[in-house]
Amino acid sequence: MTAMLQVTDVTKAFGGVVANDAVSISVPQGAIVGLIGPNGSGKTTLFNAITGAQAIDAGSIRFEGQEISRLLTGEIARAGIIRTYQQPRIYGGLSTRDNMLVSASIRRGSSPSLFRRANAKAIAWADELLDFVGLIEKRDILAGDLSFGQQKLLELAMALSNEPRMLLLDEPTAGINPILIDSVIERLKVANSKFGLTLLVIEHNMPVIMDLAQHIYCLAHGSLLADGTPEAIQNDANVLDAYLGAA
Amino acid sequence: MAEYRALTPKRLLLIASLLAVGVAAPLVLPAYQLQLTELLLFIVFALAWDLVGGQMGYNSFGNVLFVGLGMYGAAIVQVGLFYDVGLYNAARGGGTQFVFDVPQFITGLALGIPAAALISAFAAWLLGSLVLTMRGHYFAICTLGLGIAAGQIAAGIPWIGAGSGMLTPNPPEALGDVALLLYYLALGLAITCALTFAWLLSTRFGLALNAIRDDEDKAEAMGLKTHAAKVTAWVIAAGFLGAAGALYGNVVRFIDPVQTAFAGATIGVWMILMALLGGKGTLAGPIVGAIVFQIMKELFWTYLLGWQRVALGLLIIAVAVFFPAGIVGFIRERGSAKAKEQNQ
Amino acid sequence: MTSNLLILYEAPALGLQLAIDGILIGAVFALAAYGMALVWGVTNIINVAQGEFVMLGGLISILGAEHGLPLWLTVPLAAAALYALGWLLFYTVIVHLLGRDMFxxxxATFGIAIVMQQVMAHVFGAADRIAASSLGSWFFLDNFVVISKMKVVVFAACIGLGLTLAWFLSRSRKGQAIRAVAQKPEAASILGIETRKVYCLTYSLNAAICGAAGALAATAYTIQPYGGLSYTVRSFMIVVVAGLGNLGGVIWAALGLGVAENFAGFILGTQYQIAFVFGLLVAVLVFRNWRLRRQRKHLE
Structure with a gap:
């Protein structure tokens, strides 16, 4: 089976610090893949490389067979990769629902549709997803006035409304009320099974990622340390070492 | 977005009464006709600045470029349709050989204004592809440079009168009250501009501009075609600025390259002040701001002659430092604070 | 235009003259740009009134010269007056802008510039002015190249002032405080540095530098109450090319600008010299941005 996302030997250095050293990962279509590693191990750098936020020094990134490592952020997004951030990024000056409306699958809409008002169908789609993440009550509030956790959920809903082929999530449960974490995981699983969404997830919360992912990559000091099923990773001596050593 | 959606009876009534005031104003206050015309053009300037500055977050200090291009563009079309522009300017537009009869004058205006809009829009499209990739203060200072460079270049071209400027065609006596005609043209332009922007801001394009303002990198990472949206907004704004510039040139009659056409230190910064004073990033703000500004400006010019720039400069500082949300923004912030309280 | 190019080709000495004059004025640009970079780097504020500071310094020194004060007195006088103005502006306006949106x-500093222009025009008159200088000139190459002695003095004094300032920033305690605040304001304030005072010192110091630059420039170049903006734009452009906090880069960029401007003025005609400066600004920004875009970055 060919992978949907194939990262091969990606290297990125900032000055003298090598943040990614010949990292290779592969994400099959329809899978949920986890990316773990101690702080500063290069996880977010890899996300930035895949989504085009930063140029890479060497290596190749292929998405559905197409080389995307030279494309600009917008082109990669329109190819079908959408990400969320550790610190949620929403449009603070827009209402919660408008955040959804402006995020809805624009890559599939041709440009004239930009000069139309959001129709009932688009509003229904936005509200459905707001309901899905439990923010429907907040739809008329300025997104900038939402709490951190609410913004995080809104960002997830925005990403889903874009109907990407692949979703990159940077610590989706960090900063979210612990009571809500289980429901977030549940929703991500539903998004994966119901919408056929492929997920690549950075997560620090080990129980979360062990529960969510089918396959896990572990980075340390910019290089790939180990990969395998959650069980294999949990019992990997190198992984345990990296975490204990870093702690 | 929701605020522009509904055309309730109350709103229709408001629009109708505003329209009535607009139509009646110059007849009721003939002594202020010139100031009223200027006000309508200022409303267009402020609205056009705000589409890009307030709604999209790209604070241009050089929008006066499009005003000046429109001003010269229209004047050149108005003259060039019937006479040689170089000769006309060499004779300072005077003499018996450069007379415009009624059909000529009307044709000139009818073709000159749309031409001005097109010229400015085209310039915005050309320049936008280059400068709209810059952000923040780089964009601000770069556009400032563009506006001033244009004035200096215009001042060096003899064909359009060089440093001694250019006169717009002398209106024929037979036409009657040309000032009133220009007023109603300005009224039409201001209404068209406000309605177009109200519609634009109610579409997803308006949301896209706001998204770019709030977090452009995020918008890009969400697949929005940010560059195309930015250039489109700038082109639309420039079109209206060009048309307003065309009318402004005909109102003041004399186009000085640095003092009227590409006047960065006056109109160029006034339009920012008007938008800011009324409330950046709102539709009503620039309109309210233009009205308040025009009144203050007239007061300054009447009572502080010789020091009016000082007064305006102090006003700019005061607004930038102490009142950046503007009148409409101030009212809205209080509403938002209430909503926030309810959320908690 | 082509005929002017031909003249340059046939009389290379003229090119030499243009280059030398360009280098000499470039030192004034360098000083103003260095001050702008200082304020920008430390307070994150772009001072659009930079050129007006230069003009005011020049006008004060012209006034002093008319009352019989020698150059070595008018320059410190202008610097001191501008330092006081900078201090005043800091506590009335700038202090409210710290940490706010750059726009x-x-x-606000554009507003300051507009106010200063008209006040200066009222106090000093709106005409082009230049301080009388009686140093004469050197003549070279059969009088084809003329170098004004005053311009050389201005050049040397500007470079000297710039080096003194760089030394002050790197060696003195106050200078080190400025640099500390520029790099890590929070850490500096924890260490007991009063950041607001440092910001004030930086802004006032910049005003004084501009005042001195203007006072020196007034002895050899025209000064005009409404002529400040081109100095602001030149400073901005030089800083964009050289980067913040790099005196060497600032000097090279400034001298280069002086030379380029002089050649452009000759080839295109002096009426286009200012247009060239502003056009070059746009070109520099577009070019830098284009190069960054290839690395998926942009000017920000």
Whole structure:
């Protein structure tokens, strides 16, 4: 089976610090893949490389067979990769629902549709997803006035409304009320099974990622340390070492 | 977005009464006709600045470029349709050989204004592809440079009168009250501009501009075609600025390259002040701001002659430092604070 | 235009003359740009009133010269007056802009510039002015190249002032405080540095530098109450090319600008010299941005 996302030997250095050293990962279509590693191990750098936020020094990134490592952020997004951030990024000056409306699958809409008002169908789609993440009550509030956790959920809903082929999530449960974490995981699983969404997830919360992912990559000091099923990773001596050593 | 959606009876009534005031104003206050015309053009300037500055977050200090291009563009079309522009300017537009009869004058205006809009829009499209990739203060200072460079270049071209400027065609006596005609043209332009922007801001394009303002990198990472949206907004704004510039040139009659056409230190910064004073990033703000500004400006010019720039400069500082949300923004912030309280 | 190029080709000495004059004025640009970079780097504010500071310094020194004061007195006088103005502006306006959106500071300092222009025109008159200088000139190459002695003095004094300032920033305690605040304001304030005082010192110092630059420039170049903006734009452009906090880069960029401007003025005609400066600014920004875009970055 060919992978949907194939990262091969990606290297990125900032000055003298090598943040990614010949990292290779592969994400099959329809899978949920986890990316773990101690702080500063290069996880977010890899996300930035895949989504085009930063140029890479060497290596190749292929998405559905197409080389995307030279494309600009917008082109990669329109190819079908959408990400969320550790610190949620929403449009603070827009209402919660408008955040959804402006995020809805624009890559599939041709440009004239930009000069139309959001129709009932688009509003229904936005509200459905707001309901899905439990923010429907907040739809008329300025997104900038939402709490951190609410913004995080809104960002997830925005990403889903874009109907990407692949979703990159940077610590989706960090900063979210612990009571809500289980429901977030549940929703991500539903998004994966119901919408056929492929997920690549950075997560620090080990129980979360062990529960969510089918396959896990572990980075340390910019290089790939180990990969395998959650069980294999949990019992990997190198992984345990990296975490204990870093702690 | 929701605020522009509904055309309730109350709103229709408001629009109708505003329209009535607009139509009646110059007849009721003939002594202020010139100031009223200027006000309508200022409303267009402020609205056009705000589409890009307030709604999209790209604070241009050089929008006066499009005003000046429109001003010269229209004047050149108005003259060039019937006479040689170089000769006309060499004779300072005077003499018996450069007379415009009624059909000529009307044709000139009818073709000159749309031409001005097109010229400015085209310039915005050309320049936008280059400068709209810059952000923040780089964009601000770069556009400032563009506006001033244009004035200096215009001042060096003899064909359009060089440093001694250019006169717009002398209106024929037979036409009657040309000032009133220009007023109603300005009224039409201001209404068209406000309605177009109200519609634009109610579409997803308006949301896209706001998204770019709030977090452009995020918008890009969400697949929005940010560059195309930015250039489109700038082109639309420039079109209206060009048309307003065309009318402004005909109102003041004399186009000085640095003092009227590409006047960065006056109109160029006034339009920012008007938008800011009324409330950046709102539709009503620039309109309210233009009205308040025009009144203050007239007061300054009447009572502080010789020091009016000082007064305006102090006003700019005061607004930038102490009142950046503007009148409409101030009212809205209080509403938002209430909503926030309810959320908690 | 082509005929002017031909003249340059046939009389290379003229090119030499243009280059030398360009280098000499470039030192004034360098000083103003260095001050702008200082304020920008430390307070994150772009001072659009930079050129007006230069003009005011020049006008004060012209006034002093008319009352019989020698150059070595008018320059410190202008610097001191501008230092006081900088201090005043800091506590009335600039202090409210710290940490705010850059747009507010650009607009507010633009407002300061507009106020200063008309006040200066009222106090000193709106005409082009130049201080009388009686040093004469050196003549070279059969009088084809003329170098004004005063311009050489101005050049040397500007470079000297710039080096003194760089030394002050790197060696003195106050200078080190400025640099500390520029790099890590929070850490500096924890260490007991009063950041607001440092910001004030930086802004006032910049005003004084501009005042001195203007006072020196007034002895050899025209000064005009409404002529400040081109100095602001030149400073901005030089800083964009050289980067913040790099005196060497600032000097090279400034001298280069002086030379380029002089050649452009000759080839295109002096009426286009200012247009060239502003056009070059746009070109520099577009070019830098284009190069960054290839690395998926942009000017920000």
């Amino acid at each position: 507010n500071s650009v607009l």
